[in-house]
Amino acid sequence: MLTILYFARLRDVLGCASETLATPPATVRDLIALLVARGGVWQAELGGARVFRVAINQEMAQLDDAIPAGAEVAIFPPVTGG
Template identity: 50%
Template sequence: MTTVPSAPITAPAAQAVGPLTVEVRYFASIREAIGRGSETVQTQAATLGALRAELIARGEPWAGSLAAGRAVRMALNQTLCGEDATLPPGAEVAFFPPVTGG
């Protein structure tokens, strides 16, 4: 019986994760401050909190409207979520104040 040397077992190569494209929607006073209701964003963020930080880093008006000390609610694909929610490609993200009018 002959034995065939086995090839070394290697882990698959890690794939680089490129930027995600997400649709960001702004509501109520945040929309008024930013001056638009929505935009398509390319992001490296893995979570809603990281996306919020990226938007804040743009400077005004995002910095003032989405600042960490401000009460801002977030939704991911129309479900209220916390900052630790994972951001999937093609997601719809919404930022709005805790109380909005109709």
């Protein structure tokens, strides 16, 4: 089982704050490809030029990082502080 959390702009545009997948993809790249394949706003937000970040179990992740079983994956736009 994989829990995906969406934050900020992505939560609003995608229309959901979280979801679960019974069969987690092997890598972050595979997960993003699965979400982009949904088309529409999913493709526009995650497959185009829009910038976003990914964390696995609250640790920043790269596209080729493996997703362990039972993981929590957060997808969010970059943030800046002041």
